[in-house]
Amino acid sequence: MTPRRGQLQLLPAPEDRDRVGAEGQGAGGGPSTSRGRRLAPGAPPSPGTVPLELARELRVGEPVIWWGHKDHIDRRPIVWVAIVGVLMLGLATLLAPELWDQPLADMWKPLVPALAPAALLAARQWLSLRAVLVTDSSLVVRDHRGRLDRLAFRNVRRVGRDLLTGGILLEGARHKLRVPPELEQDARAAIASQTRHTLQGGDGPDDPLGWLG
Known part of the structure; x- marks a missing residue:
């Protein structure tokens, strides 16, 4: 494989080349590139x-x-946590419909506990x-x-x-x-x-x- 421009080509240490070559042979005799x-x-x-x-x-x-x-950011856990938060909001709505009768300025109170875990998980993914x-x-x-x-x-x-x-x-x-x-x-x-x-x-x-x- 030809190295892309802007990258440094590095080879295994000399004493390791024979072992790497042996490990790199797949069942069909070709080099293994899976890892x-x-x-x-x-x-x-x-x-x-x-x-x-x-x-x-x-x-x-x-x-x-x-x-x-x-x-890259793995979005799957973020999506699942967000879905759980939305389900919690739906359940809260069924149990207490008056939750949404409060002023718009106070709407953050039910939204933050439900959506904060997904936001924190997204932030952790980005920081990592x-x-x-x-x-x-x-x-x-x-x-x-x-x-x-x-x-x-x-x-x-x-x-x-x-x-x-x-x-x-x-x-x-x-x-x-x-x-x-x-x-x-x-x-x-x-x-x-x-x-x-x-x-x-x-x-x-x-x-x-x-x-x-």
Whole structure:
């Protein structure tokens, strides 16, 4: 597959090429493209070539272990939650028709409780639009506004749940990186492939979830 203009072509590590080639053979003998390509031993498959805006954050000679992105909003759960809210309004109307006799300025009172969950879910979906890149020593995240930030594994001070996206929040001294729930398992596996043989001292990060463990 020819890389598109504006993207960096990356190949698996030399020691992993034979294994990747063997894994990439489907039942018919052709290459498997269902989950992308594996860029390093022990790392999850990546969706393809690294976008240029992420590749620009790489240092000279810095290897890419894995990258992934959440690039669309899943509207199905939003629609279902909105339908439930409308049904609640319908039920409230049947039980108390006088609900709609109040002034227009007060109509927000019944509407907000019914529709707020769908609105909050839509906001969380939008905030979780991110691209995540793992190198041999750092995590790079491009957020929903296109801003990029980097945090080295050794500089992570705390790991916890992220209220904005529902995923993982990695905190350093001056950086906070959010990994959306759709990418957290692959990101964790990619980081583990680079840190599993690292000896942890007594001053490791505060990680009650055991996400980096």
